[in-house]
Amino acid sequence: MYSTDHLDIPPLASAGGTVQLPGSKSISNRVLLLAALSTGHTDITDLLDSDDTQVMLQALATLGCQVEHRSNGEVRVHGLGGTLPVKTAALFLGNAGTAMRPLTAALAVLASQHGGQFDLSGVARMHERPIGDLVDALRQLGCSVTYTLNDGYPPLRLGTGEPTELTIDAPIQIRGDVSSQFLTALLLTLPLAARTRDIHIDVAGELISRPYIEITLNLMQRFGVDVKRDEWKRFTIPAGSQYRSPGRIPVEGDASSASYFIALGAIAPCSPGCDGISIKGVGLASIQGDIRFIEAARLMGADLSGDASTLHIRRGAWPLKAIDLDCNHIPDAAMTLAVMALYADGPSTLRNIASWRVKETDRIVAMATECRKLGALVEEGPDFIRITPPASAEAWSAASIHTYDDHRVAMCFSLAAFNPAGLPVRIEDPKCVGKTFPDYFETLFEVCQTPPANIPVICIDGPTASGKGTLAAALAHRLGYHLLDSGALYRLVGLAAERAGLATDETALKAENQADRLGELASSMQVRFTGDHILLNEEDVTELLRSESAGMAASRVSAVPQVRSALLGLQHDFRQLPGLVADGRDMGTVVFPDAALKVFLTASASQRAQRRHKQLISKGFAANIDDLLADLIRRDERDSSRSHAPLRPAEDALQLDNSGLSIEQSIDQMLIWWQDKTAFPKV
Numbered sequence: 288m289y290s291t292d293h294l295d296i297p298p299l300a301s302a303g304g305t306v307q308l309p310g311s312k313s314i315s316n317r318v319l320l321l322a323a324l325s326t327g328h329t330d331i332t333d334l335l336d337s338d339d340t341q342v343m344l345q346a347l348a349t350l351g352c353q354v355e356h357r358s359n360g361e362v363r364v365h366g367l368g369g370t371l372p373v374k375t376a377a378l379f380l381g382n383a384g385t386a387m388r389p390l391t392a393a394l395a396v397l398a399s400q401h402g403g404q405f406d407l408s409g410v411a412r413m414h415e416r417p418i419g420d421l422v423d424a425l426r427q428l429g430c431s432v433t434y435t436l437n438d439g440y441p442p443l444r445l446g447t448g449e450p451t452e453l454t455i456d457a458p459i460q461i462r463g464d465v466s467s468q469f470l471t472a473l474l475l476t477l478p479l480a481a482r483t484r485d486i487h488i489d490v491a492g493e494l495i496s497r498p499y500i501e502i503t504l505n506l507m508q509r510f511g512v513d514v515k516r517d518e519w520k521r522f523t524i525p526a527g528s529q530y531r532s533p534g535r536i537p538v539e540g541d542a543s544s545a546s547y548f549i550a551l552g553a554i555a556p557c558s559p560g561c562d563g564i565s566i567k568g569v570g571l572a573s574i575q576g577d578i579r580f581i582e583a584a585r586l587m588g589a590d591l592s593g594d595a596s597t598l599h600i601r602r603g604a605w606p607l608k609a610i611d612l613d614c615n616h617i618p619d620a621a622m623t624l625a626v627m628a629l630y631a632d633g634p635s636t637l638r639n640i641a642s643w644r645v646k647e648t649d650r651i652v653a654m655a656t657e658c659r660k661l662g663a664l665v666e667e668g669p670d671f672i673r674i675t676p677p678a679s680a681e682a683w684s685a686a687s688i689h690t691y692d693d694h695r696v697a698m699c700f701s702l703a704a705f706n707p708a709g710l711p712v713r714i715e716d717p718k719c720v721g722k723t724f725p726d727y728f729e730t731l732f733e734v735c736q737t738p739p740a741n742i743p744v745i746c747i748d749g750p751t752a753s754g755k756g757t758l759a760a761a762l763a764h765r766l767g768y769h770l771l772d773s774g775a776l777y778r779l780v781g782l783a784a785e786r787a788g789l790a791t792d793e794t795a796l797k798a799e800n801q802a803d804r805l806g807e808l809a810s811s812m813q814v815r816f817t818g819d820h821i822l823l824n825e826e827d828v829t830e831l832l833r834s835e836s837a838g839m840a841a842s843r844v845s846a847v848p849q850v851r852s853a854l855l856g857l858q859h860d861f862r863q864l865p866g867l868v869a870d871g872r873d874m875g876t877v878v879f880p881d882a883a884l885k886v887f888l889t890a891s892a893s894q895r896a897q898r899r900h901k902q903l904i905s906k907g908f909a910a911n912i913d914d915l916l917a918d919l920i921r922r923d924e925r926d927s928s929r930s931h932a933p934l935r936p937a938e939d940a941l942q943l944d945n946s947g948l949s950i951e952q953s954i955d956q957m958l959i960w961w962q963d964k965t966a967f968p969k970v
């Protein structure tokens with residue numbers, strides 16, 4: 288997951304490949320609660336691992352429900368069978384509506400039955416999301432529910448600590464037109480109270496988001512409770528209902544998350560050698576309502592096929608066709624249509640989406656504001672949004688997309704990177720996707736392509752121990768970019784030469800064919816970078832490479848043109864989405880001459896010797912400061928005087944002498960320079 292401040296997505300050109308979707312959030316959290324309320328244990332496969340499911344798992348653990356993460360990746364929940372081992376608890380539920388609503392209902396009923404008291408709270412936005420209709424329904428049942436901050440909204444206190452009688456004689460009334468999660472919460476809970484008689488739930492008003500209720504009923508049935516439904520008005524929980532574990536239950540891929548990749552297939556030209564986007568984990572037989580997004584995508588022109596558990600999408604009509612659609616049945620996935628509308632042949636209107644206003648943020652306002660930033664004309668109403676795409680390529684703007692702590696806003700707008708103007712898109716706070724799809728951007732980058740020239744590179748060159756590596760790693764971390772420590776490649780060649788018995792001293796290098804042998808060695812060595820570790824022929828040589836003798840050997844082999852040419856392709860391969868920070872001696876002059884930002888980093892020789900001394904001592908290497916100073920002067924001299932790719936600033940490099948700067952100050956300076964190079968408005 289990208290935990291950076293923002294993520295800059297370069298302009299994207301094409302897409303192709305296969306995406307494996309994470310589990311559905313709606314199914315995951317329902318299954319977790321059902322498993323906890325059941326008798327017996329339930330093994331859940333493909334459970335979504337995200338912020339919202341973590342919140343639910345944590346809450347269940349606090350309530351005394353045993354949850355095991357098994358070695359085969361399954362999660363085993365030991366059901367409580369309607370008991371309540373923990374009688375008081377304070378539960379923090381973040382911004383997870385799929386945890387707050389069902390747990391409110393379940394704990395209110397269990398607290399009444401067994402005597403208990405529970406405090407439920409969340410993030411600030413959760414305290415702005417209405418829950419009054421659910422609370423009113425629970426009070427009809429005789430449950431004690433108290434608002435501890437503002438009437439109608441969490442935080443809540445459930446129960447008094449003492450058992451109280453539940454009133455189940457009359458049908459329970461619940462509003463259906465604000466959030467279907469209120470009805471889901473009651474449906475999931477009331478089998479706990481339907482021991483001796485039927486319980487009826489009557490829906491007041493038009494029930495929205497019905498597909499989510501269908502998921503609820505489907506899953507309840509798998510846990511042994513058959514709810515009778517009369518139209519969408521009355522639901523009856525039969526007397527004697529009791530949840531029983533189905534043993535094992537799979538979670539299908541998230542259909543709402545599929546919408547981004549369906550849209551991607553519809554928007555992006557196919558990458559060479561690819562045949563569109565394949566999605567695994569969810570298909571035409573999905574029980575999730577958002578699977579009907581495929582109908583909307585087809586209306587807009589997507590060429591879409593599939594079977595029970597997979598989907599396949601290619602670009603069909605282009606530009607996409609504008610639509611005017613009632614989106615009540617696909618409230619979450621419909622946000623993706625708003626971004627598809629940016630590529631349509633006219634204005635698109637998405638109707639009946641009033642529920643957007645009470646989601647993670649007011650999504651009508653959010654989508655309208657951010658689409659406008661990109662250059663679209665947007666009209667918004669109480670329950671609709673109309674989007675007119677930018678009139679021409681020139682009308683698009685490079686936008687910094689504010690994401691409102693809303694995972695769907697972040698994911699949708701990544702697709703704006705296919706804009707015809709070839710502009711990058713900045714996604715602020717990309718980690719908000721952790722709510723449902725922590726690896727969304729990594730998955731996107733795996734199936735998207737763009738010419739290397741579109742992928743930004745920051746080069747940091749300079750003499751030894753000037754702080755290049757430190758600065759490059761910090762910048763890559765801050766920007767979510769890949770990192771190339773090119774010096775490590777030369778160090779690897781030095782080490783590989785030593786292992787192969789190839790001498791690298793001056794006399795040996797003058798011998799016939801020695802340079803060719805070293806070049807061949809450099810092209811054939813098996814190198815693997817895994818996290819912070821470097822493997823040479825599968826041996827972890829990370830520590831070995833950092834010694835000063837490895838640095839000197841590197842300096843010798845790096846003067847060999849055959850070695851430098853052999854390593855060129857390997858270095859270019861590091862230029863991957865979303866960007867690269869590369870450090871070395873010739874990054875800006877030879878390897879990435881088109882880099883957007885080139886910095887030549889220097890510091891006085893004595894400063895550098897002191898830094899290196901400190902660094903080596905802290906790693907347990909023996910070091911003498913005078914020897915280090917002499918060595919680094921020798922190394923600089925050799926690196927600067929060689930005929931091939933000598934150490935020198937690129938003509939367009941910015942020079943930074945960091946002798947008097949702290950590491951943080953150097954990073955800040957680089958970030959200022961980088962921001963100046965980007966197309967995004969300054970904040």
Ligand SMILES: Nc1ncnc2c1ncn2[C@@H]1O[C@H](COP(=O)(O)OP(=O)(O)OP(=O)(O)O)[C@@H](O)[C@H]1O
Binds near residue numbers: 752
């Ligand atoms: N601005 C700075 N102020 C103080 N110490 C620094 C600064 N920059 C880097 N250092 C320290 O100097 C040491 C050497 O830095 P680093 O290894 O990043 O240099 P380098 O230029 O990559 O060297 P080499 O080219 O030999 O790999 C590190 O221990 C680092 O923490």
Ligand SMILES: Nc1ccn([C@@H]2O[C@H](COP(=O)(O)O)[C@@H](O)[C@H]2O)c(=O)n1
Binds near residue numbers: 773846922
């Ligand atoms: N682009 C580069 C990077 C490094 N070298 C040579 O390798 C030696 C070791 O580099 P470190 O950055 O890891 O210290 C260095 O002294 C250079 O001779 C290079 O030539 N080009």
